[in-house]
Amino acid sequence: MIQRHGRSSLELINRPSVLSWGAVVGKNEGEGPLKNEFDKIYYDSGASQETWEKSESFFQQHAFMEAIEKGSIHPHDIDIMFSGDLLNQCISSSFGLLEFNVPYLGQYGACSTMAQTLLLSGLFVNGEIADTAAAVTASHFCSAERQFRFPLEYGGQRTPTAQRTVTGGGCAIVGKHTEGKPYINAVHVGTMVDLGIKDANNMGAAMAPAAARSISDFILDTDTKPSDYDLILTGDLGEVGSKLLCELMLNDGIDIRKNHNDCGLLIYDREKQDVHAGGSGCGCAASVLCSHILNSISEGRLKNVIFAATGALMSPTSSQQGDSIPGICHIVNLKAE
């Protein structure tokens, strides 16, 4: 049922399918190049909620609702839900998903959460631990700014290497292998990597080494090469981190420049939108994967994709205490049926 390659690359022999997916985003994301791919765009990014944290919960909740409605699935038919987010104690997940009454395992992978929840969903369905599993996450620009940087009212200037936290959420429902649906061919569980970067305004650079390690390991473990994949898609390295990733991998003799892209670069039009180095946040990889990417695999435009979402495992407290920023990168290899 499972074939292990190397230490943590896992081939899912039962090929669980992504049965349905949903992505909901805010105004800025809805004005970007993927605007026609999202299920819903809320031009009021607060989504009429009392607080930014509740808005983030709303995006998590509505991503899940889009996914189950599109798949004609009742929450009661979902055996397990994996979810997490960037808010302290992951409250956008718990409050956003409470009402659906689904067995729940909270995850913390920072911006890698979409890959982490999807890989666990894949492993659970592949191993017949669950028939149907949900992977959900979201982020919100305003709650992230308040928690990680400055309250919006402060009007702080952002550095050119800073990325913009995506307001949006994504959900993928995984079930038994189903013809015509994208399926999970393999996954890779990342190991934390810390090269000593301490600049919390340059997350891309902090996470790139973890991405390089996981992608290299996965390619070597599975005895494949970059050209086997239509797309090697990182989560949210943005411009700085993406360049660094390609350089780091080239140093190791692996050239991914031709087929690498990054969710943080895809979601905004950086010429027209003021987003500095690109998008970030759990909702970045989630809303791009659960719209444009899964749509493209489903419609045959992409056949074999490495989805490698990265996370920075720091907090404002650890940064204030002078700690560096450990990164992690989890991988889900998605294929067209």
Next chain:
Amino acid sequence: MIQRHGRSSLELINRPSVLSWGAVVGKNEGEGPLKNEFDKIYYDSGASQETWEKSESFFQQHAFMEAIEKGSIHPHDIDIMFSGDLLNQCISSSFGLLEFNVPYLGQYGACSTMAQTLLLSGLFVNGEIADTAAAVTASHFCSAERQFRFPLEYGGQRTPTAQRTVTGGGCAIVGKHTEGKPYINAVHVGTMVDLGIKDANNMGAAMAPAAARSISDFILDTDTKPSDYDLILTGDLGEVGSKLLCELMLNDGIDIRKNHNDCGLLIYDREKQDVHAGGSGCGCAASVLCSHILNSISEGRLKNVIFAATGALMSPTSSQQGDSIPGICHIVNLKAE
């Protein structure tokens, strides 16, 4: 390999074993009734670290080190590590466990983390996703007070229903079925339950309904009765939550009063130690399970234990915004060989 009972009670047919376990605690815990069961007691609860957050990382790190040393296991032989904690963005896990270079999936289950990480370890080994898995967590009184309540210097008075966050950590290493070792017979993934309790100084009451639901569901799903178990051990309901749990279950016709106990009541001597309603925090269930309980199962004093750790899925922000406190309870059913 897996037998599913009900929606989320899972019987692990391959009976993965807990190969080794370790628990390290601070001064107060080391002066309590379990003092002879812990692997190490640090009478300087700061463990010579610069900050309380780094002390918490230290306890996480040293719990893991005790467990692998006692099991004569090298970190490289561990295929996957599940860990989480209560600090914002789970930094005591990431910084404490970074150096071991083990594939890592961060978890967020608040005080239920020991059960959540152990059930995932059990499922991964049972399903041959990993040969060896580590479940780790810790908490620290001083970092928790600062983050969730008041800085220690403030000298705030605590309410009688408040619990004391345990300074300590626990780690369990799970591997293939091994004669003479405690094994994981079954697990249950909890569902969030929110009965509207809003008092952040009464976590036991907030979590009791989730414990009642998970324990009832598990007992019904597996067609067992309370008297089949030597011990039904909740994580950290403390005095108030434990009473409430027994009442709630009695209302449903299930009497667990004779064999229920709680890690938060076991770890301190509430007559002599000023701990109000008992212990709490991820490190409470972790340090009690990974010392007294696993020792007792290993030595045959306990044969069949329900370990039901509870978590409160709130944050100071959600409480300040007037939200209630959702609870969750995950279960690991441990048996003597």
